[in-house]
Every structure is written in C-alpha cells, then in structure tokens.
Amino acid sequence: MESKYKLLEARLNHILSPLGFEFYPFKVGWYNEKVGEAYVLPYNSDTLAFSIISTPDMFEKTFKPFIFEQDLSGTQDPIDQCMIHHFNLVKQEFPEEEIEVIHDFEMTFSRRPKVLLQTAGHVSGAAYYYRQNDLKENTWPQNKKMLGVIIHPKYGGWFAFRTVVIFKNIKCPDLEQQLPEDCVPTQELRKELFERFNFHWQDWSFRDIIAPVKRYSEEQKLYFQTLPKDRHELLVKMKKKHMCGD
Ligand code: B12
Numbered sequence: 001m002e003s004k005y006k007l008l009e010a011r012l013n014h015i016l017s018p019l020g021f022e023f024y025p026f027k028v029g030w031y032n033e034k035v036g037e038a039y040v041l042p043y044n045s046d047t048l049a050f051s052i053i054s055t056p057d058m059f060e061k062t063f064k065p066f067i068f069e070q071d072l073s074g075t076q077d078p079i080d081q082c083m084i085h086h087f088n089l090v091k092q093e094f095p096e097e098e099i100e101v102i103h104d105f106e107m108t109f110s111r112r113p114k115v116l117l118q119t120a121g122h123v124s125g126a127a128y129y130y131r132q133n134d135l136k137e138n139t140w141p142q143n144k145k146m147l148g149v150i151i152h153p154k155y156g157g158w159f160a161f162r163t164v165v166i167f168k169n170i171k172c173p174d175l176e177q178q179l180p181e182d183c184v185p186t187q188e189l190r191k192e193l194f195e196r197f198n199f200h201w202q203d204w205s206f207r208d209i210i211a212p213v214k215r216y217s218e219e220q221k222l223y224f225q226t227l228p229k230d231r232h233e234l235l236v237k238m239k240k241k242h243m244c245g246d
Contacts, residue, residue, distance in 0.1 A: 005048070005172060008094075012050065015093055019086060020058030021162070023050040024124035027175055028166065031116075031123050039116055046171040051117065051124040052163045055155060056212075059220040062086060067235055068242050077228065078235060080105050083162050090165065098168040104161050117161035118150050125178030127152040127159075135190055149197040149206060153181040157207030158215045183210050 005025075012023055029045025041049075054062075066082040074081060080103065087101045106114040122129035131148040132138075140146060152159050184190050189209065196206035204225075207215070216224070219238070226234055 004170075005175070008167070008170070011093065012090075015090055016052070018061065020055050020061040021052055022055055022126070023052045023165070024121070024126040024178075025050050025172070025175060026120065026124035026177070027172060030177060031120050034119050034123060035116055038112055039119075041115065041166070043166060043168065044171060046173045047166060047168065048170040048172040048175070049120070049124075049164055049166040051120040051126050051161070052165060053121070053126060053152070053159045054162050056158050056214045056216050056220070059223070060217065064238070064242070068239055072232065072235055072239065077105070078231070087163055087165070094167075097170070100166040100168060102164045102166070104163065115164045117164065118148060120164050121150050121161055122180050123177070125180050126150075128180040128182050128184070130184060130190055130193060132194070135194065136187055138191060138194075146194050146198050149193060151184050151193065151209060152212075153183045153210075154213045156210045156212035157204070158212045 009025070016023055026049055027045060028041050028043045028047040028049050031049070032040045032045060063079065063082050066085065067078055070078070070081075072078075083103055087103070091099045091101060102115045104113075104115075104117050108114055118129045121127050127150045129148055129150045132146045138146075149157070150161075151157060184193055193206060193209045196203075196209065200206075204221075215221075223231060223234060
C-alpha cells in the first residue's frame with residue numbers, strides 16, 4: 001500500500017510541479033471531523049484526497065500558455081476554465097482510478113461551497129488556517145464575524161487554493177497527519193492578520209504578513225487586481241503582446 005501511494009504521489013508530482021501547483025495528502029475523515037454536517041464529504045474516512053494550491057508560478061507556467069491557445073470568446077472565468085482543463089487532464093492520467101475533482105468555485109444546489117478549501121488545507125498540513133478562536137482576546141464588536149485566513153509558510157498569502165482531488169477507491173489508513181506550520185505564532189501578529197484580511201483585503205497586505213519566498217509577478221498582480229468584467233481586455237492585450245514576440 002505504501003509503495004502504491006508513493007508511486008501515485010510521484011505521478012502527481014510529475015504532472016503538477018512543472019505547472020506551478022503543490023499538493024498535500026489527507027484522509028477525508030480528517031476533514032469530515034472538523035466541518036459541520038452540511039459540508040461532510042460522502043466518503044469513507046480513510047479515503048485518500050489531496051489539497052491543491054497554485055503557487056506564484058502557476059500564472060506564467062500554466063495560465064498564460066492556456067489563454068494563448070484560447071479564442072477568448074467564452075463566458076466562463078478564464079482561471080476557472082484553465083483549472084477545469086488541467087484537472088481533467090490529471091483525471092485522464094489515472095484511467096484506472098475513480099477520481100472526483102472539486103474546484104474552489106463549485107457550489108451545491110443550496111449555494112454552499114462543495115468543499116471548504118481552507119479546512120482541507122489545514123488538515124492536509126499545507127498551511128495553517130487562522131480562525132477567530134485562535135485569538136485569545138480581541139477588541140472587535142462581539143457580533144462581528146471575522147473571516148479566517150490561511151498563511152502558507154513559504155508563500156505567505158501569495159497563493160490560492162484550487163481544488164481537492166479525491167481518489168474514491170484508495171484507502172490510506174496508515175497515512176500520517178502532518179501538522180501545518182504555525183508561521184503567525186504571536187497574538188499581536190494574528191490580530192494584525194485578521195484586521196488586514198477582513199478590513200483591508202483589497203490592498204493585499206495580508207499576503208505579506210510574513211516574508212514570502214516569492215510573490216506574484218507584476219503582470220499577475222495586475223490581472224487579479226483588475227475587476228473580472230475588465231479582465232478580458234487585459235487578456236487580449238497579453239495575447240497580442242505574446243504573438244508579436246514582445
Ligand atoms: C464564500 C467565500 C467568500 C465569501 C465569504 C467567506 C466566508 N468564509 O464566509 C466572501 C465573498 C466574503 C469572500 C471574500 C474573500 N475571499 Co473568499 N472564499 C469563499 C469560498 C468560496 C467559501 C468559503 C466559505 O463559504 N466558508 C464557509 C464557512 C462557514 O467556513 P469556515 O468559516 O471556514 O468554517 C468552517 C471551519 O471553521 C471548520 N472548522 C470547525 N472547527 C475547525 C477546527 C479546525 C482546526 C479547522 C482547520 C477547521 C474547523 O468548520 C466550519 C464549517 O462547518 C472559499 C473557497 C472554498 N471553496 O473554500 C474562498 C476563500 C476562502 N476566499 C479567499 C479569498 C482570498 C478571499 C478574498 C481575499 C477575495 C479574493 N478572492 O481575493 C476576500 C477576503 C475576505 C473579505 N474580507 O471579504 C481564499 C482564502 C485564501 C486564504 N489565504 O485563506 C479562498 C480559500 C479562495 C481560494 N481559492 O483560495 N470569500
């Protein structure tokens with residue numbers, strides 16, 4: 001079993017690393033133990049799953065080559081389109097397995113996210129999910145719900161959760177849980193993190209709460225800071241520039 005798992009990990013690494021993704025294994029049961037009933041994934045608790053993040057390199061390594069191949073006339077969000085395309089390819093690489101891929105943007109009929117990627121990220125050891133009760137005390141109004149935020153030990157906030165990939169028929173009872181690195185350990189810094197993420201998220205300063213090894217490129221920053229309705233124009237310009245060989 002151990003060797004089957006190692007082999008699978010090596011195959012995933014071969015596909016995902018060159019594209020600028022990182023993946024972290026977890027048992028579905030670890031996730032289900034944390035979330036409320038509405039979010040429970042309907043699989044045996046020993047089922048093998050992976051939490052997948054895009055690193056700052058994904059934009060240049062995967063997204064740009066993808067959009068240069070597209071006619072850009074579709075209505076779906078180009079990043080979502082790109083993720084669907086590449087994770088369909090991942091599925092095709094494992095024809096012998098039954099795989100479910102759940103993307104960050106997928107919702108149930110009742111408009112709930114199909115999977116909570118921050119919780120999956122935490123239980124897989126990818127990165128620490130700072131939640132309101134990680135603060136001993138705070139000065140915000142009692143009824144103010146502060147949204148939790150994940151900080152990655154290498155990338156700070158300069159990454160995104162993309163998918164959870166579930167290998168429905170693989171059980172991994174012996175998988176050892178890796179604890180995420182608590183890289184925002186002091187109460188003072190955690191409070192600062194919550195304030196940046198909840199009140200000033202548009203200035204992106206939460207991403208720099210710790211010094212990251214890499215940030216998004218200027219072009220990537222521009223893309224994600226542009227309103228979705230105006231991104232098409234930007235992509236057309238990027239594509240033209242690429243075709244002119246600039
Ligand atoms: C809906 C949503 C929003 C909503 C509301 C968020 C919310 N939390 O309610 C809105 C539109 C406001 C929003 C905004 C933003 N979002 Co948003 N959002 C989401 C989305 C799609 C679902 C989150 C959600 O509904 N959670 C439901 C609540 C109930 O979950 P929860 O609070 O975590 O509660 C669970 C845990 O506490 C768990 N639990 C219980 N006990 C324990 C114990 C432990 C130890 C653990 C680990 C868990 C756990 O159980 C609870 C559920 O039962 C996720 C993607 C995804 N599919 O996960 C992105 C996501 C959370 N957003 C993200 C981001 C970056 C943003 C924005 C900065 C905008 C942006 N995309 O750039 C802003 C910033 C927030 C702000 N100040 O407005 C990132 C967060 C990355 C990070 N570093 O943490 C995510 C993961 C998207 C991604 N692709 O990476 N978002």
